[in-house]
Amino acid sequence: MSYDIAAFDVRVAPREPDEFVGWYEDVMDDETEPGGVDPSSALGRWCALMQNEFPDGGGDDDGGPAADYSSSYPALVYVAGGWGDAEEIRAASLRYARSEAVGVFALSDDVPALWWPDGSGGLELIHEF
Secondary structure, eight states: OOEEEEEEOTTTSOSSHHHHHHHHHHHHHOTTOOOOOOTTSHHHHHHHHHHHHSOBSSOOTTOOOOEEEEEEETTEEEEEEOGGGHHHHHHHHHHHHHHHTOEEEETTSSSOEEEEEOSSSSEEEEEEO
16 A cells, blocks of 8 residues: 555646535546646646655655656646655645645555645645544
8 A cells, every 4th residue: 555645737637625526536537548747737736746845656775755747637647656755745745735735645644635726825724524
C-alpha cells in the first residue's frame, strides 16, 4: 500500500464534498486520459514543485524520497508515495497547495480530508470523510 494524495484545479472541481467525491471518482475512472496537466498552470507548477522534492519514480541514486505521479488528467494530479515519506509528502503537498492555490484531497490520512484555497494564501479544511 502507498500513501496517496491528490491535488486538483479548484476552478473545475465541485466544492461540495459529496459532489467532489463523485467528480473525483469520475476522473479516476475515466480511461480516455483526456490530456495532461498544463505545466504553466497552478496545478502544473504544484506538480513540478512536488517532483523537485519527491522525484517521479524510483527516487535519486542515494535512495532518497520519491513518489509516483499520475498527471494525465488536466484537472487532477494523483501522487502515491511510500509510507516512510508520508509526513513529508503531506506537508509538501499542503505547502505547495497554499503557494499555488490548488486543492488537496488527502486520501490516505487517518481521516481523509478535503482542503481548498481560502483566497488569502492559505488552505481551508472543507470536509473530513
